[in-house]
Each structure stands twice: as C-alpha cells, then as structure tokens.
Amino acid sequence: MVSDATHNAVHTSDISRPSTSANATKGPVVCVFCGSSPGTSPVHMAAARALGVVFAAHNIKLVYGGGTVGLMGEIARTVVSLSGPNSVHGIIPEALKAFEQEGRPGTASPSDPGPVEISEKIYGRTTTVPDMHTRKQLMAKEVLEGGPGSGFVALSGGYGTIEELFEMTTWNQLGIHGRGVIMFNVEGYYDGLIQWVQTAVSAGFISPGNGGILVEALDAEEVIRQLKDYQVSEGRFKLDWTQK
Template identity: 55%
Template sequence: MTADSTIPSQAAVASRANTSNGQPRTKICVYCGSAPGSSHAHIEAARALGKAMAENNIDLVYGGGTVGLMGEVAKSLCAINGPESVHGIIPEALVKYERDGTYGTVNENNHIVPEESVYGRTTVVKDMHTRKKLMAEEVFAGGPGSGFIGLSGGFGTMEEIFETTTWNQLGIHNRGIVLLNIEGYWDGIVQWMDRAAEQGFVKPANKNILVNADTPEGAIQALRNYKVSDAIYQLQWGKLGIGDGLVFYGAKWMILQPAFLG
C-alpha cells in the first residue's frame, strides 16, 4: 500500500456495496493468471467458476485482464448475469500486456477499456497497490460468503494470495481465502503449509486460513462455511502508539482505521 492509502474496515465499506433484497451482494475476488496454462483444464475451471458464480448470484472483482484465466472467468459470468456482475481493476501499465482485441472502448477518463457487455465494468488505476486495495474493499463490503479464490497463476497470483492470507493472520480482515486446486496445481503449496506447521513456523490452526478446494462449487461453499482461525493475531491496528493507525507494513507506510477487524 502506498503512504496515502487507507484500508477501511469491513463495516466502513459495507455501506457502499451493491445490494440484493436490501442485503449486500456476495463478492468474490478471483486471483488468477493472465496466461491460459498448458493444460486446457485450467481454462475449463475458470469458465466453470464463472458459471458457478452466476448460478449462485455472486459478483466478481478481478484483475481486469481479458486474456488467460482472468478473461475466461469474467466472460463466463458476464455472459450469464450481465456486465453489472463483473468489475475488473487493472493498473494502466499492465493494460497492453493483459488485453486482447476487445480493448477498444475509451471511457470517461480517456482510458482504453474492454467491451463492457463482454467483460463487465473496468477501472484503470495508477499502480498495483491501488488495484489490490480496491479489490479488497469490494470483498470487505460484500455479503455473506464473500472472499478470495486463487485459481492457477504465476508469481503475481501467488503474491496476491499470500498477502491476503497474511492480512487474515494479522487480524486485518476475516474473509475466507480458498485455493481452487486444479489437477493438483497447488499441491506443493498445500504440502508446504503442512510442513511449515509441522516445523513450527505457522501455528497449526493457522495453516487452515488458506483452504483447499478442487471444484468451483467446493470453493464457493468453502467461503460460505469459512471460520476464522482461533490462532490469528489479536492485534489492535489503530492503537499501536505510532500515530493514528499508521503502521509500517510490506516496506511501506499505510494507514489502518481502528475498526478494521469488522
């Protein structure tokens, strides 16, 4: 997060959420690759996840790309539930790398964005930190079952998953995080979590902060059933004695509101 970034509490952002029958809509942030992967199973899983989210009336927030797994999740959901169900958030510098020929519309901010009827709404932001902040805000504002799902991806996907997991361990949020483990793609990470707990680097209860699922339906259900670990750090982020919620995290200063535990 940049020095002037504010990560609001879940309660603080809930009032801005879209509602369904007077309740905040469920929002899932999907982290995944801008590449399709060498096995077609990854593309099929991305499409199936979009379809499952549509069937469960769940909205998507994602990295805004139109290629690879990102594009498939967005297209699948948008085709069924319409553009209002999808919000892509992409840094301006990545637009030329994570787009296909559908990036041809110029929005009110003079940014080139993809066709809304195909990929939903797209917001172009200045940097990666803003992208992650806005995606997290939407999940925190969402209704029951909101959370984060990690499909297959590379370094960026892994970084997003682990940062979100770390925030949970530190008590910054209480939303679920699920690995959608296609063809054993995340098996190495699951084994590492077990090893880290066995060797005393992760509290045994905290290895379950990051949940493993092998189907889209299973991942969605895992978010609905998610229970916060009893072993997370019970930190008061706004009362650290170094200013009004100002903390040093991830090599950057960021401001946390006292109510963030939500």
C-alpha cells in the same frame, strides 16, 4: 480513466473495518486471482469457466484484475455472459494493460498495438489505477463490503497470483480481514503449496491455529461451499488496524 477512489489513499484501516449489519443484506463479492495465461492444459480454462457459471448461479459479483486474456478473461466473459456487465468489476494498473488486455503489445493478440476499448458488454466494468497497491486495496475493499459468502479465490496462475493469494492470507492472519481465502486446486496444481503450508506448521513458522487459514477446494461448487462455511482461525493475531 482512473476511478475517483484512486485519488485518495486507501489506508489499511479503511479496508479492515468490521462488516456492519448492512453487509448482511448485500450479495457476496468474490475476488478471483488467476493467470493472464491460459496454461498448457485446457483444464485450467475449463475451471475458470466452471467457476464463472457457479458465480452466476449463486448471484456472486466478481472482482478481478481486469485482464481480457488467459484465465482472467475467461472467467470475466463467462460471468458477464450469464449475469450481465454489472456483475463484474475489473481493476487494472495502467502499466499492466500491455500484458493483460487483448490487442496490446505483449499479449496473446499483439497485432493491433493501438488503443483498445474494453467492452463492458463482454468484460463488465473496468477501472484503471496507477499501481499494484491501489489495485489490491480496491479489490479487497469491495470484498469486505460484500455480503456473507464474500472472499478471495485463487485459480491457477504464476508469481502474481501467488503473491496476491498470500497477501490476503497474511492479512487474514494479522486480523485485517476475516474473509475466506480459497485455493481452487485444479488437478493438483496447488499440491506443492499445500505441502509447504504443512511443512511450515511442523517447522514452527506457522502456528497450528493458523494452518487452516488457506482452504483448498477441488471443484467450483466446493469453492462456494468453502466461502459460505469459512471459519476464522483461532490463532489469528488480535491486532488493532483502525489507527491511522
């Protein structure tokens, strides 16, 4: 089923409207980008579980890509098991269900290629959308409408995770949003990425004032602290995104 929200175009100006005072009374909403694979080391799945436990402890609502396998499924199951179905919203394009939802062709459990009903009692609410752009726009919109401590977090993942992480980092630099963007650096997984940012700053492609947009966290509790304490970078572009 396609959410009503997907029948209308979601413009950048809709996403970038500044938070109002009403947001201060809302709880935090955190979008987590992560792999639909469990990885080759159990530390990655353990990190996803740990982050889910911390989300529940801090009454954080999870928005994620809607998958039921790999790290995606692990964090969703963990949060729902501790905070209930209303604490998780998965947003997934129709085409990606074949790879990111258990029981479909191409996933870790391909034995049943027929229709799969994703249980809200296990994974929370799921919204199906037509494309990747709508998925990312809706996830970002929920984060921006959340209360203090809302933001974007990347667990370990592949090309898609990196692309989503850097899009939100770029949007921050462009002034589209001012939420925290955090890398959960599990056992050095993102060390190379951190080095690249430092190289880009020294080479003059990222200003020193924007070198700290993307923040590292080494454990689940630090992820929450970094989101709560996040400071908008002084070098952000002061652009007007309210024009349609």
